Amino acid sequence: ELKVEQNPLFLSMQEGKNYTIYCNYSTTSDRLYWYRQDPGKSLESLFVLLSNGAVKQEGRLMASLDTKARLSTLHITAAVHDLSATYFCAVDFNTNFGNEKLTFGTGTRLTIIP
């Protein structure tokens, strides 16, 4: 079964602190995506990770991919209020019935407290 699990599901953190969101997936893949969703809004692409060991950074966010461990992390450095949102990871599994299918995690709702 194709499963993508994120933890934590909810996260409240103070401004200025660091934290990491984890994304585990159930079977082989070397393509993983991170998205951000603000309340009532659409999804915005953050990172596309396409190989083992890939690391990408944008501002206070850094994402990495370990395909051997089937794990991706989204690290937040010195959090600011603007980062409050729900973060989704999505995995592109190599399936028999088509290769255009993303499986999404349930999301991590991040709240940054002043």
Add this chain to the structure above:
Amino acid sequence: NAGVTQTPKFRVLKTGQSMTLLCAQDMNHEYMYWYRQDPGMGLRLIHYSVGEGTTAKGEVPDGYNVSRLKKQNFLLGLESAAPSQTSVYFCASSRLGRGDTQYFGPGTRLTVL
């Protein structure tokens, strides 16, 4: 350049009614997708298309039909709406398939009474 647009933004239906959701993209993308998002769950793929005139089933296709008569448009139809189809529907498009970023529309909030 509007990106991906969806109409309508909100809709309330009674059980058994039908409707069509329209997705349009102006980025000349080949691939288009329909997802649904339910509370506490990630997005689930309903149907997708890899080019004009093509459609394929996703993870949760039952109760929905789609058409891609023009490259820029992807229509999602509900023939006989059920309360279980109450959800937020997102359309997305991408230039390529695997490994390419999907760009999402603003969503349609559908309530079936």
